[in-house]
Structure formats: structure tokens, C-alpha cells
Amino acid sequence: MPRNEPVFPKDRHALYEQHGYSAAIRSGDLLFVSGQVGSRPDGSPEPDFAKQVQLAFDNLQAVLDAAGCSLSDIVDVTTFHTDPEAQFGTIMEVKSRVFPQPPYPNWTAVGVTWLAGFDFEIKVIARCPEK
Numbered sequence: 001m002p003r004n005e006p007v008f009p010k011d012r013h014a015l016y017e018q019h020g021y022s023a024a025i026r027s028g029d030l031l032f033v034s035g036q037v038g039s040r041p042d043g044s045p046e047p048d049f050a051k052q053v054q055l056a057f058d059n060l061q062a063v064l065d066a067a068g069c070s071l072s073d074i075v076d077v078t079t080f081h082t083d084p085e086a087q088f089g090t091i092m093e094v095k096s097r098v099f100p101q102p103p104y105p106n107w108t109a110v111g112v113t114w115l116a117g118f119d120f121e122i123k124v125i126a127r128c129p130e131k
Contacts, residue, residue, distance in 0.1 A: 004027050005027075006025055007031065007067045008023045008024075009062035010062070010065075011041070015037070021034055023036075024063050024066075024067055029129075030125060031069055033126065034123060036056050036057075036122050037118040049119055050090050056122050064126065068128055068129070069129070075124075075126060077106065077124050078107075080110050081109060081111055082112060082114070
């Protein structure tokens with residue numbers, strides 16, 4: 001296996017090519033997933049915030065699937081929010097559906113002023129099971 005193997009979901013969205021980055025990089029048994037946003041197939045942001053957050057998690061799931069990983073393999077989560085105080089409730093609703101029970105992954109939330117037109121982004125590190 002190459003030292004750093006790029007991973008892309010089956011139906012990869014346009015942002016990877018537009019901005020020149022990989023959806024994820026596998027290095028050994030670790031998977032480093034780039035920030036996933038609530039983008040539609042053409043790369044544009046989903047305008048409804050709750051749907052944007054859910055779509056970001058759906059895009060994350062697609063990347064994990066492509067790598068042979070699952071949500072339960074996630075070790076560390078970092079999320080970025082353009083208005084954390086106003087968005088927190090919506091994000092927690094989606095998060096509670098995605099991670100309904102312990103053990104929960106580590107989680108760091110960061111307030112930011114710009115996400116290229118998006119309002120939520122999630123990046124993770126996962127430890128993938130052996131093939």
C-alpha cells in the first residue's frame with residue numbers, strides 16, 4: 001500500500017477538483033478526512049442550515065464508506081461553525097442522530113468567520129479496521 005493513499009467517495013462532489021484536495025488520506029490504519037461540508041453535487045452550499053449539517057454528515061459517511069470505515073471508527077472530530085451560539089441546537093440534533101450512544105469520539109468545535117459560503121464543516125480522524 002502506498003504510504004499516503006488518497007480516498008474519494010463513489011459520487012465525489014465538485015469541490016475536490018475545484019480546490020485541489022483529497023476527500024481523505026489513508027496512512028497505515030489511520031484515515032484523515034478533509035473537512036466535509038453540506039455541498040450539493042455541483043459543489044454549491046445547501047441553503048437550509050439543518051439540511052446543510054445533515055448533508056455534511058452524509059458526505060462524511062460517503063468518505064468513510066469509500067475507505068472501508070464507519071462512524072464507529074472515528075477517534076477525533078473537529079467542527080467549524082460560522083455562528084456557534086445560534087447554530088448549536090441544530091448541530092446537536094443532527095449529532096445525536098449520528099452518534100446516538102457512547103462511546104462518543106473526541107470533539108472540538110471551533111467558531112470561524114468564513115467557510116467559503118458554508119456555515120458548517122466537519123473533519124475527522126478514524127482508525128480503520130484491518131481489511
